Amino acid sequence: MLTINSIKNGIVIDHIKAGYGMKIYKYLDLDKADYSVALIMNAESKKLKKKDIIKIENNIELDLAVLGFIDPNITIDIIKDETIYKKIKLKLPDRVENIIACKNPRCVTSVEKNIPHIFKLVDENTGEYRCEYCDQIYENLSL
Incomplete structure (x- = not known):
């Protein structure tokens, strides 16, 4: 099993429908990032069977409406000092x-x-x- 270390401060975009991680990665221009980013594709999930995860070692602005439109099942974890400071559950925007x-x-x-x-x-x-x-x-x- 693949192990990706936790991040100290940043964002984890979790529960992404398998195969949609790259779409979000490109939308957020993470290929141009000068900080650590991990894109995990087809990770095992109890709920979804397979999911994608993006870990970003930085606090960046996210348009939650766009992310919710791409995949309304996403959860966003804001990480501070290696612990989840805030959890945001997305949905389809109105x-x-x-x-x-x-x-x-x-x-x-x-x-x-x-x-x-x-x-x-x-x-x-x-x-x-x-x-x-x-x-x-x-x-x-x-x-």
């Missing part, structure tokens, strides 16, 4: 702005520039979002 783009060619966001792409959560169980302007449906396939 509203997302400029995270996804409307695919409807007749939508005002397709025609006009500088209009934000805004989607509202319609069904939490299916991850269905609707465009605020034209009601185009977007299904979050990460669920």
Whole structure:
């Protein structure tokens, strides 16, 4: 079994759906980090069978709405002095702005520039979002 040491101060992004760790790693630009980062893929999990984990030896700004949109089952552990200081459980955000783009060619966001792409959560169980302007449906396939 692989062993990754604990971190003194930083962030652990845990319970990432297996295979989504790299997506989050790239979104956070962790490949450009000048501090220690560990990406663990396909780790054993009692709940999920397999999961990804990201350990970051630094406190960085995280957009919880985007992370919740990518995978609503994620937990964020804030680590101070090698212990969990704070635990944040994510969920699907009620509203997302400029995270996804409307695919409807007749939508005002397709025609006009500088209009934000805004989607509202319609069904939490299916991850269905609707465009605020034209009601185009977007299904979050990460669920």
